[in-house]
Amino acid sequence: MWDSGAYTPPIGNSAGIALSSSVNEAWEILANGGRIDIDHGLDLYQHASINELGMLAHYVKRQKHGDNIHFNLNLHVNTTNICVLACRFCAFRKGSRHKDAYALSTHEYLERVRPISDTIDEVHSVGGLHPEWTVEHYEEIYRAMKEEFPHISVKSLTAVEVKHISQRSGLSIRRTLERLRDAGLDALPGGGAEILVDSVRDRICRGKESSQEYLTIHRTAHEIGIPTNCTMLFGTVETLQDRITHLDRLRSLQDDTSGFQCFVPYPFLPDKTRLPEAKIPKGMEVIRTIAISRIMLDNIPHVKAYRMNIGDKLASIGILSGADDIDGTVQREEIMHSAGSSTPLNTGMQGLIRMIESTGQKALQRNTVYTKFKPHTLKNAPEPRTLPVVG
Ligand code: SF4
Numbered sequence: 001m002w003d004s005g006a007y008t009p010p011i012g013n014s015a016g017i018a019l020s021s022s023v024n025e026a027w028e029i030l031a032n033g034g035r036i037d038i039d040h041g042l043d044l045y046q047h048a049s050i051n052e053l054g055m056l057a058h059y060v061k062r063q064k065h066g067d068n069i070h071f072n073l074n075l076h077v078n079t080t081n082i083c084v085l086a087c088r089f090c091a092f093r094k095g096s097r098h099k100d101a102y103a104l105s106t107h108e109y110l111e112r113v114r115p116i117s118d119t120i121d122e123v124h125s126v127g128g129l130h131p132e133w134t135v136e137h138y139e140e141i142y143r144a145m146k147e148e149f150p151h152i153s154v155k156s157l158t159a160v161e162v163k164h165i166s167q168r169s170g171l172s173i174r175r176t177l178e179r180l181r182d183a184g185l186d187a188l189p190g191g192g193a194e195i196l197v198d199s200v201r202d203r204i205c206r207g208k209e210s211s212q213e214y215l216t217i218h219r220t221a222h223e224i225g226i227p228t229n230c231t232m233l234f235g236t237v238e239t240l241q242d243r244i245t246h247l248d249r250l251r252s253l254q255d256d257t258s259g260f261q262c263f264v265p266y267p268f269l270p271d272k273t274r275l276p277e278a279k280i281p282k283g284m285e286v287i288r289t290i291a292i293s294r295i296m297l298d299n300i301p302h303v304k305a306y307r308m309n310i311g312d313k314l315a316s317i318g319i320l321s322g323a324d325d326i327d328g329t330v331q332r333e334e335i336m337h338s339a340g341s342s343t344p345l346n347t348g349m350q351g352l353i354r355m356i357e358s359t360g361q362k363a364l365q366r367n368t369v370y371t372k373f374k375p376h377t378l379k380n381a382p383e384p385r386t387l388p389v390v391g
Helices: 021-031 038-047 050-065 106-119 135-148 159-169 173-183 198-204 211-223 240-257 283-296 307-318 348-357
Strands: 068-072 074-076 122-125 153-156 228-234 260-267 325-328 362-366 373-376
Touching: 021 038, 021 050, 038 050, 038 240, 038 283, 050 068, 050 283, 068 348, 074 106, 106 135, 135 153, 135 159, 135 173, 159 173, 159 211, 173 211, 211 228, 211 240, 228 240, 228 283, 240 260, 240 283, 260 283, 260 307, 283 307, 307 325, 307 348, 325 348, 348 362
Parallel strands: 068 325, 068 362, 074 122, 122 153, 228 260
Antiparallel strands: 362 373
């Protein structure tokens, strides 16, 4: 049975732990409902110890969510790896004549979902920029999904996919999103933000939507009632200042719209891409970035430790350092795994609950838009059920 989830009151720095003055000041500001400005955020990111940063971020997380850590039961379906762009960091895209290129028909898409449709409530679906697909193709998929699986939310399309579809279809961004919404699109996953600084985008993904276009597409989605997530790909060529600027831009949009539900920071995985100059983030930096995100993004409700990218071990530390969500069962994932992720795809619900409980916190299943919640414990979780591996 779903319920509205538990809330635990703030804990504060009740242990009286000695903190650096910058962290102490941040603690005071956050405990009083204030905002960490850009300069203070950069100072914390650069100079606070990982223990201080993680502890402060975990405090903020507990203020918002108590001991709860969210997960969902979902499936990733990548629609096509054919893409008219060739972002330098991307290991997923293929040219249309490549032997491994694919583009799912609506029938093939449904076939991916059908075997496990009774065990999930969300399909997360993104892909490349197909040279021929217009809005009609996506409308057909979403309508078919809603007709056959009305209980499954469709979280789909990166901002650049929305831009590409609108251009291919000769429609405005708003009209494109309205048509997709009316066909069954429930939410946008937030991918494609990379770093919202155009000088960085020029180096890693020239031709993709600009920073302003990303923000405008998300603003438009929020205005017509489509909630979205937002992301940050870090560890390519950007500076720490660029990352803080990125967080600030998302925070400013959220002040206007309140349409972001979750922020998902993930590090660049370098394998098979064309960015030899990338500064690959180490585990400590991943945790520091999750922590500073939670500290800066005071108005975005959720921060995700995206296990498909950072792996289950770092995700476990992430949910003690500011994150309150670990995404879901996923089952099949191609984008991160093309780039070198080795996160298992068969963890299942019990595995997620075990991971959460191992950190001393409580597992709370959520739906796509965080309006329904169901608590779980390993003791009471359903018997392990091996979900069929798709494809
Ligand atoms: S990141 Fe997206 S837009 Fe860029 S090449 Fe890869 S699939 Fe295409």
